[in-house]
Amino acid sequence: MDSLIVPIVNGTLVAATPLIYTALGELVAERSGVLNLGAEGMMLIGAVTAFAAAHAGYPSLSAVLAAAAAGAIASLLFAVLALTLATNQYAAGLALTILGSGLSGFLGQRYGGMAVPSIAHVQVPVLSDLPLVGAVLFGQDPMVYAALGSTALVGWFLYRTKAGLVLRVIGEAPQAAFAIGYPVIRVRYCTTAFGGAMAGLGGAYLSLAYTPLWVEDMSAGRGWIALALVVFAAWKPWRLVLGAWLFGGVSVLQLFAQGASIGVPSEALSALPYLATILVLVAISRNPRSVRLHAPHSLGQAFQPER
Numbered sequence: 607m608d609s610l611i612v613p614i615v616n617g618t619l620v621a622a623t624p625l626i627y628t629a630l631g632e633l634v635a636e637r638s639g640v641l642n643l644g645a646e647g648m649m650l651i652g653a654v655t656a657f658a659a660a661h662a663g664y665p666s667l668s669a670v671l672a673a674a675a676a677g678a679i680a681s682l683l684f685a686v687l688a689l690t691l692a693t694n695q696y697a698a699g700l701a702l703t704i705l706g707s708g709l710s711g712f713l714g715q716r717y718g719g720m721a722v723p724s725i726a727h728v729q730v731p732v733l734s735d736l737p738l739v740g741a742v743l744f745g746q747d748p749m750v751y752a753a754l755g756s757t758a759l760v761g762w763f764l765y766r767t768k769a770g771l772v773l774r775v776i777g778e779a780p781q782a783a784f785a786i787g788y789p790v791i792r793v794r795y796c797t798t799a800f801g802g803a804m805a806g807l808g809g810a811y812l813s814l815a816y817t818p819l820w821v822e823d824m825s826a827g828r829g830w831i832a833l834a835l836v837v838f839a840a841w842k843p844w845r846l847v848l849g850a851w852l853f854g855g856v857s858v859l860q861l862f863a864q865g866a867s868i869g870v871p872s873e874a875l876s877a878l879p880y881l882a883t884i885l886v887l888v889a890i891s892r893n894p895r896s897v898r899l900h901a902p903h904s905l906g907q908a909f910q911p912e913r
Contacts, residue, residue: 647706677806
């Protein structure tokens with residue numbers, strides 16, 4: 607039984623990790639009132655940046671940091687359009703997704719089919735040898751643990767610090783926040799950059815750990831799933847992690863089902879994770895009052911300080 611449970615749990619954690627990074631960044635941005643639909647594009651930019659750095663011989667940490675920087679820079683393009691020029695945030699985010707897909711495909715042409723060393727797993731002496739829990743709790747790669755640590759830090763920041771309170775006020779009532787002296791646009795620039803950096807980390811995990819080889823459009827819609835997870839979690843960090851684990855679990859189970867040759871077309875099995883996400887969103891939509899209570903009131907709305 608252990609031989610089946612451990613791979614499923616490990617696979618779930620690995621599949622969920624890029625979603626946690628990307629969705630956490632989007633959650634913080636949305637808490638400030640910014641809706642960036644470019645998560646998919648930023649993940650791809652982060653993925654190709656990390657892969658290129660690793661292929662050039664840089665250590666994994668440097669590749670991951672480069673991916674975060676690339677994602678942040680890409681998000682700032684969105685910020686200039688949506689925050690400074692006050693263009694439509696939906697259109698700007700979609701444009702960023704298209705840009706990220708095209709740019710990553712162009713830059714990744716030379717790496718097609720190439721592989722890089724995967725991020726090394728942590729092996730805790732004695733503890734990692736424990737039956738069942740050892741491989742699950744004490745044998746993951748560092749980015750899995752960092753994703754959970756980031757969730758705790760984001761939750762602490764949003765609900766236990768003055769800066770987090772200010773950020774939430776800006777998301778709820780930007781005009782009132784500006785009137786009492788808070789730099790609304792500056793804060794939103796910072797949260798947008800943070801969201802881009804986290805999406806870059808999610809992309810880096812895809813190309814350095816999940817599948818350490820370059821495949822065009824390797825995010826495969828995970829940026830959109832991350833956006834849905836934020837709504838599913840009602841803008842709560844730990845609920846977001848549970849949603850990511852749900853999606854990751856369904857992803858891994860469909861792979862095991864394909865391997866078991868259960869007689870269902872592989873295309874239908876591959877669609878299961880996305881079908882599960884749609885069903886969750888439909889279930890949420892049946893209680894729109896709950897979504898309205900938790901969503902920032904100014905989400906997606908342009909803000910221009912009154913002169």
